[in-house]
Amino acid sequence: MAVRPTPEQVLLLAPDRAAAAAASTAADPGAWSLAGCDDQAVWGQYVATSAEPYEVVVDLDAPAFRCTCPSRKVPCKHCLGLLLMLAQQHVAPAKRLPFAQQWLQRRDRHPTANAADTALDVQGAGDDEVAVEADASGVRTSTRTGRADPGREQRRLDRAERMRAGLLELDRWLADRVRHGLTDPELADPTTWERVAARLVDAQCGGLANRVKRVATRVGEHARWHEDVLEELAVLHALAQGALRTSTLPPDLADGVHATAGLTIAKDDVLAGVPSTAHWLVVGESRTREDTITVQRTWLASQAPGADGRPVTTWAMVLAFGAFGREVTTEHHVGTELHADVHWYPGGIALRALVGRVHEGPAAAVARDAHTVAEAVAAAGWAMAAEPWLERFPVLVCATPRPVGNGRWTLADHTGAMPIVPGFWRLAELVAMSGGRDLVVMGELAADGVLPLTVWAAGATVEL
Amino acid sequence: MNGLSDAPDAPDAPDALAVVMARSATDEWAALVGAAVLGTDRRPAPAPGPGWDAWNTATDPAEALLDRAAAVVVARRAGSCPQPAPAIEVPTAPTDARPPCPVACAARLGRLLAGEHDVLLPEWFARCEAAGVQLPWATLPALLLRGRRHPHLDAAVRRLARGRAAWLAEVVPELGVRPTPVPITDQSPPFAMPPAPPDSAALVTTIVTVFHERTATWAAARELALAAASIDPVWLPTLIAQLARIGFDPTIERTRREVLAAAEFRHAMLLEWSARPTYPSRPSDPIPGDPA
Structure with missing residues (x-):
């Protein structure tokens, strides 16, 4: 059981003198509702001036803090106030409130994060100690440092305001497109889209700007382009609406929306999160161009046997960017395996990641367990359900390339088929390697089909 | 990919409304596309089908259409299923018992x-x-x-x-390749190894002399590379060592690099194949370091 702290010990946790002073004010039992404690934690709702009371939990073992107030200080005055009340024996043992239960359970699932904590060093802790904040404009950001300079705070607020304005403008523009109809000649004019994209860049929504530019290329692409464009406009609308109200979204979803909109997260912050240490096989690499930037995706997969005997694949995607004169280089080569720490970026679907410490490797390795087509499509479906704006999802299947006519091909097995993207230029190589039989293929599954990237045949790894 | 149904390993059985929505998703989508193409100013979107009305809350018709379209898109993407296996059967290639290429x-x-x-x-x-x-x-x-x-x-x-x-x-x-071999004509360029010289040692000497006399211009590069490709492989290390030692001269440097690279490439290629039992195995001199 954690020892009940003394008031002096509590005040030692304060990040600065102001917080310590404010903590005493916050330690007013009248301002709290449903405060309670047990052996491990103390929690309560602080009724502030805002409409929603702040939800406060402190894990006494670590200690670690969580508060929904907008303050960037860790611990904030509410956490300290609650601890002071505990020290002064104003908090009675009670059943955990749902939000406290949820957060503490999540912490229990990451025991390494707890081990990393020390009494005075909350910055070094894992993802779950990240102070999650909602500011007045509804834009959430994650931060793990409690000692931010005021200039940074101001810049963050400015940026939030710019993003908000840009998102509102985007959403109005989307509604106007639907109001005037997709046959409006304005849509066929590339400058229309470029203008919108440029506005989004100004609003620091770079992710959305790139998306808008990609939609522009689909106008008039084929006879049924209206469907594709409406689909993309609807997804943009969902993203804009989501980004405008992230404070009401579940934290993971909010993080995903932010990342897609273009909010960048410092590498150090990602590397400070709880790593996933495993044997990671480098299974594929793909490159796309966005304007003058080359985006390189390196796919890592870690496999473990599942409960039903079928393999369970965990994915990680490492992004690298190159520009003219500074070409992107391959850091992790396809066909190798490394025993390494992988740190995921925050978000509902853990895909984008950074490779942290490499414990062993790289060594040559081949893919061992592949999935059926049905398993791969189902996994992609679950990911799309969580983040419908995902543009591609990795698949690793054992299947045969088979034609469906009209020059279109699929990867098929006994559970079904998934189309290969039209115009896949290495199709003949893929078919030649298969010889009409099953082979193991890694690819990116997108709306128009799967783009095969790597093939394993006869013990060799071949990049397409 | 666009078929909508319950995900195959969904934890719970789909309820009746989900089944109805799955069936009506295609109609719902068609109605929304029709309205969006003409614009909601001219053609308001029709009333949503059963289950789909949950997203029809916005008062602005354009915004309501986008809300409804987003709901259908999410459902379609999340619920995509494998297509049925194609009807066209592909014969398998003749079985090949040979081991794969290293x-x-x-x-x-x-x-x-x-x-x-x-x-x-x-x-x-x-x-x-x-x-x-x-x-x-x-x-x-x-x-x-x-x-x-x-x-x-x-x-x-x-x-x-x-x-x-x-x-x-x-x-x-x-x-765009025919199943039958391309017919051979008299004008067809040959595809064969260059004929082995009667005396590889003499040919190596000749190649090296040409470089020493500074007559190995770029025009002669192809012929010299062919010569390097024709000699007995046991002389390759000697040729590589000799070429690596020739002093720098701008008139022959490009040719020297080309012929040296060809010799080194061939040597490495033959060493790779020598893992197979067919390469005449004679201990070869170590390859000198890259002179560049």
């Missing part, structure tokens, strides 16, 4: 096909055939395409690929 040799062929020292391509084929291994299948389409204008190469490729060349040509007609 990885290093396959990579070497990839470099040859990318244009590095293509005088050595016939020798790669000869070694592959002697080793009794499969062609690296990933290179088969490129080889067949190259063979369209090079009947002797085409013949070599088809002999080495056995039945898979004709099979591939039939199964992937879009490749």
